[in-house]
Amino acid sequence: MTDERSVESAAEGADEAVPRDVGSRPYGIYECVTCDNVALTLHDGEGGMICHGQEMQRVTEVGIDVQPPDVREVLLDAFGLPKAGLDICLCVIGEGPLAPADVADELDYDESTVRTYLNRLVDLGLLQKSQLNREGGGFVNVYHSIDLEEMRRETLLGFYAWAGEAVSLVEEANLTKAEYRAADHADGLDEVFWERFDGDA
DSSP states (O other), rough: OOOHHHHHHHHHTTTTOOOEEEETSSSSEEESSSSSSSEEEOOTTTTTOEEETEOOOEEEESSOOOOOOOOHHHHHHHHOOOHHHHHHHHHHHOOOOOOHHHHHHTTTTTTTHHHHHHHHHHHTSEEEEEHHHHHHHHSSEOOOOOHHHHHHHHHHHHHHEEEEEEEOOOHHHHHHHHHHHHSSSSSSSSHHHHHHGGGGG
């Protein structure tokens, strides 16, 4: 349920919004001086970013006051991985290889929940699953971390792919608003806009 006071506060704060300084952040945002191309980089090279054969301009301020996400929001939105999944992933990375029952005991989580997240983490490429033979016969599935450098690369690439999808969606939303302004619609922008994106939800 939305808190009306927080909505009112946000509306009041909108008039007082000031540009956010991003010039000193550890990432870099660059825009082309010729076209609409915008680039994000985690580590700036000596020559910056290039587009159309010329150096792109680094963005130092953004007009919208974007609130920084926390790691749980990022993992939930980008990878569908809430705190329980992160706990399980970190447990296996730190203590593995572990069987699901061992992880459940370590974290005091339900074993079926642990199994669900372990399989999800394997699908994401953050963990690996293998089989260990039991002394009394049979085998048990155990989970262990992939190489940490590989994990770093894959999670960064995965997030950048998610961010690219998000940017594409925001750009499509902006085009939808522009098309609405240029056309003669009987419905309000809110109806047209959400109807356009209902199929993507």
